[in-house]
Amino acid sequence: MLTAQFENAIAIIEKIEANGYHAFFVGGAVRDYLLERPIHDIDIATTAPIDKLNDFFEHVIPVGLEHGTVIVRHESVSYEVTTFRGEIFPDVLQSLQADLSLRDFTMNAIAMDKTGTIYDYFDGQRDIHHKVIRAVYEPKARLEEDPLRILRAIRFVSELSFTVEQRTMNMMTRLQSALKGTAKERLLQEWIKVLQGQYLSQAMYEIQKTNILAYLPVFQDHPGIMNKMLSQQTSFLSFASFVTYFHYHEPRISISKWIKQWKASNQMKKEAIALYEAIIYYEKHGINAILLYELDETYIQSFTSLLEKIFTASHISEDSLRTKKAALPIQSRQDLQVTGHDLIRWFPALQKGSWIREAIGEIERAILLGQLRNNKNEIKEWILCHPPDID
Numbered sequence: 001m002l003t004a005q006f007e008n009a010i011a012i013i014e015k016i017e018a019n020g021y022h023a024f025f026v027g028g029a030v031r032d033y034l035l036e037r038p039i040h041d042i043d044i045a046t047t048a049p050i051d052k053l054n055d056f057f058e059h060v061i062p063v064g065l066e067h068g069t070v071i072v073r074h075e076s077v078s079y080e081v082t083t084f085r086g087e088i089f090p091d092v093l094q095s096l097q098a099d100l101s102l103r104d105f106t107m108n109a110i111a112m113d114k115t116g117t118i119y120d121y122f123d124g125q126r127d128i129h130h131k132v133i134r135a136v137y138e139p140k141a142r143l144e145e146d147p148l149r150i151l152r153a154i155r156f157v158s159e160l161s162f163t164v165e166q167r168t169m170n171m172m173t174r175l176q177s178a179l180k181g182t183a184k185e186r187l188l189q190e191w192i193k194v195l196q197g198q199y200l201s202q203a204m205y206e207i208q209k210t211n212i213l214a215y216l217p218v219f220q221d222h223p224g225i226m227n228k229m230l231s232q233q234t235s236f237l238s239f240a241s242f243v244t245y246f247h248y249h250e251p252r253i254s255i256s257k258w259i260k261q262w263k264a265s266n267q268m269k270k271e272a273i274a275l276y277e278a279i280i281y282y283e284k285h286g287i288n289a290i291l292l293y294e295l296d297e298t299y300i301q302s303f304t305s306l307l308e309k310i311f312t313a314s315h316i317s318e319d320s321l322r323t324k325k326a327a328l329p330i331q332s333r334q335d336l337q338v339t340g341h342d343l344i345r346w347f348p349a350l351q352k353g354s355w356i357r358e359a360i361g362e363i364e365r366a367i368l369l370g371q372l373r374n375n376k377n378e379i380k381e382w383i384l385c386h387p388p389d390i391d
Contacts, residue, residue: 002116005029005039010114012044012072012079015056021048022092023081024111024119026100031107034118034128035160043080044072045099045111047092050083097121104142104149105156105168106134131162139171147178150212151190157206158197158235164206172210179215184263187216188239191262195236204230217261218253225250234309239264240271241302245309247276271299278303279310287316289368292325300325329367329374336363337376346380347388355388362386 002010006025016023023046032039046053050068054060059073068083086098096111096119103109106124118125127134133153135142143149150172153164164172179187194203213219213226228249236242243258255276259269278295285291295303304318330336340356363379366372372382 003033003039005042006033006112006116008075008077009042009044009079012057012074012081013114016044016046016048016053019048019052019056021046021052022096023048024096024113026111027103027108030110030112030118031124031128033112034110034125041078041080043082045082045084045096047084047088047095053081093119101136102145103136104146104152106132106136107156107162109136127165131160132165133157133162133168134165135168135171139168140175143168143171143175144178147175148182148186148190150176150179150210151182151187151194151216154203154206154210154212155190155193155197158194158200158203161199161202169206169209172212176210176212176215179212180220184217184261188262188264191216192239195239195242197235200235201233204232218258221261222250222253225253237302237305238268238271240268240275241306243268243272244275244279244302244306247272248279248310271302274299275302275306279306282307283311287321287324289324289328289370290365292321293328293330293364293368295321295325297322297325330364333360333364335374336360336367336379337374338363338379342376342380343383343388346383350388350390353390355390359383359388 006029009025013023013025023044025042026045027043029039029042048056050070053070053072057072057074061071061073061078063069063071063080064082068085070081072079072081084095084099085102087095089095089098100109100111100119100121106122106127108124109120109122110124111119113119122136133156135149153168153172156162157164194200197203207213208230213229214223219226219229225246228246236245239262243255243264247253247255247258255269255272258264259266259272274296278291278299281291281294300321301318304316304321307316308314325331338360340360343356343359344350344352363372363383366382367374372378
């Protein structure tokens with residue numbers, strides 16, 4: 001029985017069929033369906049030329065025309081639809097087999113039609129059953145077509161606890177240097193999935209056999225940190241957590257370098273800096289109101305995970321930190337009962353300057369440490385007794 005995600009996507013296939021073409025579910029969604037794992041994005045392969053899809057559907061986004069791929073929006077859900085790769089034969093199943101033969105691994109080279117019938121020409125179901133990652137047909141051809149597949153195989157080890165078949169592993173090792181020519185943005189997408197995998201330690205074992213780290217950003221310039229990566233037993237929640245962890249253990253490699261060489265986003269950089277500052281503060285002061293106040297709510301899970309990785313502080317739970325943070329007398333500067341304008345009125349002899357920001361910071365600290373209530377009159381009395389220190 002098809003899942004709800006597939007049932008909802010059948011309308012895409014039926015629309016293509018109504019226009020005289022054929023279409024099938026392919027790729028990771030079919031693999032995860034067979035594995036009884038949660039299904040996320042559903043991909044569709046079709047005999048329809050890519051330019052025809054604009055005529056069939058109202059909402060089409062041209063995301064990869066050079067690869068024959070568009071995004072079709074249906075009932076607020078996006079579906080990646082790709083024209084068959086390889087030769088198109090008069091017989092649709094021959095065309096389907098030709099398309100699947102160019103996919104990376106046998107477990108991903110399985111198709112399914114709208115009735116749930118499976119088309120498996122390369123024993124992908126057998127390999128799924130035996131938890132094996134095997135290149136379709138010839139490993140050399142598949143990996144040379146897209147060297148990112150070398151790292152992609154490792155990603156599936158980390159996610160699924162599968163093992164790479166020996167011929168495929170041998171070719172991954174032989175072609176590993178081709179990773180250096182792969183776009184960093186694509187490497188990052190796969191590397192994040194490696195880091196987040198439930199079976200990261202198993203993936204590190206496979207990486208050790210292939211020496212892939214020597215061709216990945218930062219690692220290739222700093223081989224001394226490779227052993228630290230290979231020893232990882234638990235996953236990272238985010239790329240920022242990974243960067244924080246390695247910057248903590250090797251401060252000479254800056255957060256900026258990690259972000260720049262992997263071509264990660266400014267948001268990832270911001271998160272890594274915040275997590276690192278929180279870790280350093282924790283190392284000196286432990287968990288207190290100041291740390292919780294400064295730590296963004298969205299970073300708490302990553303922070304607690306890093307505490308366990310770095311300090312084995314597993315007794316500090318995410319829920320307890322969230323509860324303590326919610327109980328703080330203020331959650332942000334906007335909660336203060338005073339503003340910079342109030343300070344200017346209370347100290348009319350002082351010119352505007354950095355003292356305002358510093359005084360606000362002292363007020364925040366006093367409130368968080370229980371030395372002062374967040375009451376305007378009490379704050380005024382307190383600050384007049386603790387005037388700004390102006391050089």
